[in-house]
Amino acid sequence: MPTRIYLVRHGATELTAEDRFAGSTDVPLSEEGRRQAAALAERLRCDTLDGIYASPMGRTLETARIIAAPHGCEVRAEPDLREIAYGHWEERTRDEIEQTFGEEYDAWQEDPLTIAPAGGESGVQVLARALPVIRRIVQGHRHRSVLIVSHKGTNRLLISSLLGFDARGYRDRLDQSPAALTILEFANDVRARLKLFNDISHYDRLPERCFEQRLSRWWSAPDKRGGDV
Template identity: 30%
Template structure:
């Protein structure tokens, strides 16, 4: 089995540098095009099924990716972005100025990050683990596309990274609708063989 994992297309709040979390912001024209370009990857990699966050920006990206193809989309609450509570809708600059220490912990020492009305990193990792367990149990020999979000994508990938979540969290954030690949060996061990590939954007 191969898990191809992607991030939704660009949104207005992405351009404005605002955290989205469980709130939503519409796809930009570029975001729509990114979703449509994903279709090339879906065909090339022989995707049999798509699992997607139900958040509008991810759901639309998933629908663009399989438009006109007979490929089912399964929506999973577990694939939603980390709930950022009262940080949602605010710019990174605003948060950094008002909650400097907690903002720094979020980026550099995530398990010291203190949640407000949302989730912390233990919450998102537990949720991502449930998603991986379900998807891998339902699919043994298929090529699967997962459409999710920046933090959730890192949480999902970190289960297959040698350094675990802390080290993987420090890797660059992938571009929208790039493809990361976890390949499963015969003994059902997953390993990361691609991270943030955008060759289908051409």
């Protein structure tokens, strides 16, 4: 049996609904986010989980604890699974950032892997801290299933790296909806394959669903280039 990683993004927050960059900003889940997490908890109720890990941010820990409740598992916080930090962009909308930090934002759009906002992190820096955590978790739970709750940017960077994609395109080519489930299986410590990606079928009939389309220039405005948070 391969080692199975259930990789989850936290549920929605109020800043999610307001289209604001929230990397190192610690915000709780919204009521919608709690419903999303509860739906995923019900979906995974009968799965056997050998461990549950989460970023130490409030929104990830809360999501993980909701999912962990039916299993009686303790959630272990892993600081290096936290979200990419956006520096002086934190809590601002994309429109505000484009108007205030236009040149910096354009450079970051072209190469978010190696370029960071002032006071923030690049994708390379996120991978340098997060990839060793994934490897350690896989090594510690061989041939078992583990759940990890992290963030949109961090998850997409990890998936790109683990599957050998060009991580410079992680923002344009991969999505992570709130409380989405992605499943990766590991034949050994480093060889991963994707079994399920960004699945939200557990809450696709919930009311007031958050789609998060507005932050993406690629997908919300076909005549502009860009990506989403």
